[in-house]
Amino acid sequence: MSNLNMNPVKSKTTKEIVYDEIKNAIFNGNIKGDEVITETILAQSLNTSRTPVREAVGDLLKDGLLVSVPRKGLKVREITPSEKDQIIFLRISIETEGLKRIIPVIKPSHIQYLNDLIEMQKEAMEKNDRIEFIELDQKFHRKILFFAEQHLLGDILLNLYNLTRLIGHQALAKKGRMEEVIVEHSQIVEALQIMDELQATKLMEQHLLQTKESIEIVEGN
Incomplete structure (x- = not known):
């Protein structure tokens, strides 16, 4: 054998x-x-x-x-408002840079993989499985850095993994946030597909700021 x-x-x-x-x-x-x-x-x-x-x-x-x-x-562990701001700042800095680096090396297989993750997120949303939804969300963001071969940036993002999951679950407590995330992810992939760096980075920044805003809405209720 x-x-x-x-x-x-x-x-x-x-x-x-x-x-x-x-x-x-x-x-x-x-x-x-x-x-x-x-x-x-x-x-x-x-x-x-x-x-x-x-x-x-x-x-x-x-x-x-x-x-x-x-x-x-x-x-x-309670994440302070200052820590939330720092996490969002770091993620915007890291992930917009990742998008800039992936544009020159983007492949159809990368686009397909990201779209497959979005479809899996839709399935998790239909089951109202927030844990699976967040796992797929984290994978979506890390894979962009992986495809861009930005491994050190990916390691930094991975070190924030548990904290980003905590605030991610807070954001999903906002009604309709899962649907919003799927739309936002799809728009980012569409911008990558046409290799529009400016639009892709703009959409990523808006996506992450929307997460912060969703948390603030939940905490204000």
Whole structure:
């Protein structure tokens, strides 16, 4: 039998399952921003022992999704208005530059891949699966940098991954935001397809600023 040089399928450990469950609960809002939780509460909710919970919590603290509250427990990390402004500023700077760099090397296969992601986002929207929708959203933005071969910029964006997911989920709480994102992504791809750098960068900046505005609308309600 030939060696296909493939990695074996690995089953998730209990810690990894617990990590995913807590992370999803953070992103979908099941753990509220002002709610103090403990490892004991999490273990009881997940019907598991405290050991995998403690290990998963350690990773979530490192990832910046949870913070310790002295003598009380844990809370979801709050992103300050200043941090939100900085994240949007960084993303506009990084992603508009990525669009400028992808124009000279854009391929039909790149356009097809991005359009396929948009179609998958439509399916996630129909299922009202906000977690899957955000995963696809993040992939859409990172792939533009990947296709442009801007790997260092992509690494910076990846380092912001969890924080951008947190604010992304906040933005999706605005009614109709999923539909808006799909339209905005489609317009960006259309500009890339005709190699219109000015329009593509303008649309990306508007798209990211619209995310910020959506969060402000949600927080104001």
